[in-house]
Amino acid sequence: MSSTIETLKEHTSGEYKYGFMTAVEEETTPPGLDEEVIRRISARKEEPEWLTEWRLAAYRRWRAMAEPDWQKVTYPPIDYQAISYFAAPKQKERPKSLDDIDPEIRRTYEKLGIPIREQEILAGVAVDYVFDSVSVATTFKNKLAELGIVFCSISEAVRDHPELVREYLGSVVPQGDNFFAALNSAVFTDGSFVYVPKGVRCPMELSTYFRINAAGTGQFERTLIIADEGSYVSYLEGCTAPMRDENQLHAAVVELIALDDAEIKYSTVQNWYPGDREGKGGIYNFVTKRGICRGRRSKISWTQVETGSAITWKYPSCILQGDDSVGEFYSVALTNNFQQADTGTKMIHIGKRTRSRIVAKGIAAGRSDSTYRGLVRILRGATGARNHTQCDSLLIGDRCGAHTVPYIEVRNRSAEVEHEATTSKISEDQLFYCRSRGFPEEDAVALIVNGFCREVMEELPMEFAVEARKLLGISLEGSVG
Amino acid sequence: MGAATRRIDPPPFYGELFARERTRLPGHGRAALDRVREEAFTRFLGLGLPTQKAEAWKYSPITRLANREMALAEPTVPGLEEVSAWFGGGPATRRLIFVDGHLQPEFSHVGGLPAGVRVMGLARAIETIPEAVAEALAGCDPERAFSQLNAALTRSGAWIELADGVALEEPLQLLFLHRGGDSAVMTHPRIVIRLGRGARLHLLETHAGSGSGHCFVNLVGQAVLGDGAELLCDRLQLGGSGLSLLARGFLEMGAGARLRATTVALGSGFLRNEIELRLAGREGEAILSGLYMPRGEEHVDTLVRIHHEAENCHSDQFYKGVVEDRARAAFAGKIIVHRGAQKTNAYQANNNLLLSDRAEVNSKPELEIYADDVKCSHGATCGDLDPEALFYLRARGLAREVASSLLVYAFANEVIERMADARLQALTRRAMLERVPGGAALEAEGLL
Numbered sequence: 001m002s003s004t005i006e007t008l009k010e011h012t013s014g015e016y017k018y019g020f021m022t023a024v025e026e027e028t029t030p031p032g033l034d035e036e037v038i039r040r041i042s043a044r045k046e047e048p049e050w051l052t053e054w055r056l057a058a059y060r061r062w063r064a065m066a067e068p069d070w071q072k073v074t075y076p077p078i079d080y081q082a083i084s085y086f087a088a089p090k091q092k093e094r095p096k097s098l099d100d101i102d103p104e105i106r107r108t109y110e111k112l113g114i115p116i117r118e119q120e121i122l123a124g125v126a127v128d129y130v131f132d133s134v135s136v137a138t139t140f141k142n143k144l145a146e147l148g149i150v151f152c153s154i155s156e157a158v159r160d161h162p163e164l165v166r167e168y169l170g171s172v173v174p175q176g177d178n179f180f181a182a183l184n185s186a187v188f189t190d191g192s193f194v195y196v197p198k199g200v201r202c203p204m205e206l207s208t209y210f211r212i213n214a215a216g217t218g219q220f221e222r223t224l225i226i227a228d229e230g231s232y233v234s235y236l237e238g239c240t241a242p243m244r245d246e247n248q249l250h251a252a253v254v255e256l257i258a259l260d261d262a263e264i265k266y267s268t269v270q271n272w273y274p275g276d277r278e279g280k281g282g283i284y285n286f287v288t289k290r291g292i293c294r295g296r297r298s299k300i301s302w303t304q305v306e307t308g309s310a311i312t313w314k315y316p317s318c319i320l321q322g323d324d325s326v327g328e329f330y331s332v333a334l335t336n337n338f339q340q341a342d343t344g345t346k347m348i349h350i351g352k353r354t355r356s357r358i359v360a361k362g363i364a365a366g367r368s369d370s371t372y373r374g375l376v377r378i379l380r381g382a383t384g385a386r387n388h389t390q391c392d393s394l395l396i397g398d399r400c401g402a403h404t405v406p407y408i409e410v411r412n413r414s415a416e417v418e419h420e421a422t423t424s425k426i427s428e429d430q431l432f433y434c435r436s437r438g439f440p441e442e443d444a445v446a447l448i449v450n451g452f453c454r455e456v457m458e459e460l461p462m463e464f465a466v467e468a469r470k471l472l473g474i475s476l477e478g479s480v481g
Numbered sequence: 482m483g484a485a486t487r488r489i490d491p492p493p494f495y496g497e498l499f500a501r502e503r504t505r506l507p508g509h510g511r512a513a514l515d516r517v518r519e520e521a522f523t524r525f526l527g528l529g530l531p532t533q534k535a536e537a538w539k540y541s542p543i544t545r546l547a548n549r550e551m552a553l554a555e556p557t558v559p560g561l562e563e564v565s566a567w568f569g570g571g572p573a574t575r576r577l578i579f580v581d582g583h584l585q586p587e588f589s590h591v592g593g594l595p596a597g598v599r600v601m602g603l604a605r606a607i608e609t610i611p612e613a614v615a616e617a618l619a620g621c622d623p624e625r626a627f628s629q630l631n632a633a634l635t636r637s638g639a640w641i642e643l644a645d646g647v648a649l650e651e652p653l654q655l656l657f658l659h660r661g662g663d664s665a666v667m668t669h670p671r672i673v674i675r676l677g678r679g680a681r682l683h684l685l686e687t688h689a690g691s692g693s694g695h696c697f698v699n700l701v702g703q704a705v706l707g708d709g710a711e712l713l714c715d716r717l718q719l720g721g722s723g724l725s726l727l728a729r730g731f732l733e734m735g736a737g738a739r740l741r742a743t744t745v746a747l748g749s750g751f752l753r754n755e756i757e758l759r760l761a762g763r764e765g766e767a768i769l770s771g772l773y774m775p776r777g778e779e780h781v782d783t784l785v786r787i788h789h790e791a792e793n794c795h796s797d798q799f800y801k802g803v804v805e806d807r808a809r810a811a812f813a814g815k816i817i818v819h820r821g822a823q824k825t826n827a828y829q830a831n832n833n834l835l836l837s838d839r840a841e842v843n844s845k846p847e848l849e850i851y852a853d854d855v856k857c858s859h860g861a862t863c864g865d866l867d868p869e870a871l872f873y874l875r876a877r878g879l880a881r882e883v884a885s886s887l888l889v890y891a892f893a894n895e896v897i898e899r900m901a902d903a904r905l906q907a908l909t910r911r912a913m914l915e916r917v918p919g920g921a922a923l924e925a926e927g928l929l
Contacts (some may be wrong), residue, residue, distance in 0.1 A: 070536070380838060395853035398820070404848040410863040411842075413835045422858040423850050 058185030157193035191221035227262035260295030279338025282310025293325030335368030488529030521632035540811035569905030582668025597644030661694030690720025720749035736762025775808035
């Protein structure tokens, strides 16, 4: 516990400390989106014909779609023609080894506290580094390859494993799934690809670090993870962006596929730039994440700690198709100042004896709004399905809002569904207890909030849990007193 | 997903009907009222019929029912037994009785009221206090299409007014009998309740429908409770397959006002209860309970919205459902704590028994909170009967059917117990038991 306090103290001075910008020569397409731009992105990435057509089909669907307006967030209309859809640091070709990476980019990741080289050696985590629209480095590739695990950027996967990409891309989140997913399908530039073969337990955490750097761009990455029969993989994702007055759009799509007896654990620590204290700038994080438990006894577990972004709109979901499959969603969403978060999950129970568990913790401070929105649907054939949902909200200050919007739809009599939710403020008693033992108020609040989130934090891999705890403390700064 | 798909234009028969009937509506020729009706109808056309894309109607396919061509119901006269079967209260209970939306003066009796109490049919209110009626119709629910349709076409209902400090000790019953006919009909009753400071009223509202003829009832109730006023309300709704009952209540409560409403919506072809409640003064208290038991192909849904606008208020929602056969039930309850409504205490529970694989339960317990010093929680469950409880009863020699009926009875009775009027409670319990397979046997075997 004392280390928690220390790390919190360590950060009492800093606001968003990842807000710097890297001076690296970038190649960007001019703003605007039409079929020509998509063809150009596709050509630039030397993609096969089918993928170009797939993108164009998505684009045509997108043009006919309306932006969703049911979520509890407000933002000025986005001009999709003012965004540049491709930005990449200029480099002749993809570096052959880590030593060839542009030193500026390397320094960027060092400043973010994740030196590309050291990370590899010390932490034993394999990392894919995505800088604006492209993946700049992937570590540990060879070691993973010995086990038959494919971990690379999705562009490489398209080139080296087209049969896998073609089979699974869009199989969980179809092109026309929703407005932002359709946009992503049309213009996605890079992202990570993971394939874990039958019976292989991935020996290390796989991780992607996303960085938006260039101005006037959006980031549209696409992640595809396939866990073949009996395999296991744990995947982490982190992200940051420079501080800017403009709002930048991040519309990613993540698809997970778990076959028989496979397990995927997907953890996110989302720390995109949230905007300043007046609510100016920040990332619009409009993300579609969905996993399908296609196989029997498969399991998908989402854990997310959402502290960044001006607006968060994401609902990591599980389609529980295989009998006895399990879906989990653990979430902490912390909003401060003028941030808005509308996040939650969907658990669609199709197979027999499928089980799901949802633990969502929302913390709202300042003038922010935090909404949990979730769906639990038990279909007719899901005999013996179980769900337990717990949503707790904590309010700090009287100018913020916390909302809970659960949907429960049950069509099978043997199913058992339970939902509980509470909303309250930080307990005066707990605060008083901490204060009387000499904690400054801000530290006391951070301590209590960490306790409130414990159930979720415990689900994070250790490397991430430390970072996530720090983040909670930093994000809460200025919310009390 | 756009706003366009959330509504459809009402079919043309509404316009024809309004043009045809407006001169026959009570109060026609009074400029203020005519204007209110005219404006309300225009608003209705503008708002249109809500589709299932509209969030409040997500689980309620109302357009199918409201699109069917209907006429305003003509008056018919029922037999006494048909009416008296639904009597609640005691011998001194006053009643307003409506048959297919028409007040039946022969059966109704509201005489001997104490000073400061005014109870009358809506048509009479239009005669005696037309401005007040016009004002009440104009000021309610401007954004809800069906409320506007009601304001345009209402011709009967009740006007209940209690002056400051007055209490009506005996319950007052509003009894609606929906008989329907060979052709599809609709009625638009309106209930207006005004309770002065510290006034007290116990209201019984029963809806019974015997026929299978299509009858679309678009009821709107509006109540204002002054500071410290108290409203007790017991409601029973039970209709045939032809009855579509849309009952909307809009209540505003002053400081220290108290509401206790229990709604037992046993079933009907289509049944929807909406309660929107504003706790506008400090220390108000609202306890809402409900039970729904659709079976066959029935549809029952409940929408509750409680606005906590002032400090120190308390609200409690307790809704239970038993869903059988191919029936569908939906519950959408929302607690909205407005900025500044500190020290709010709000609770919401929705428990469902799903007793068939063809049935469906949808629950949406929502919280929307803008104040920090609050205690708000909700819980929702859905499941089958507890196998252990069943085993316990079976082990004591009860047949399977009797055992499960007993459990259903215990589950449902928790809500029925909350009805304040003993006679209506007994009536409701009997009607509930008739809906439970083997329910009648429970009483016969002396298990209750």
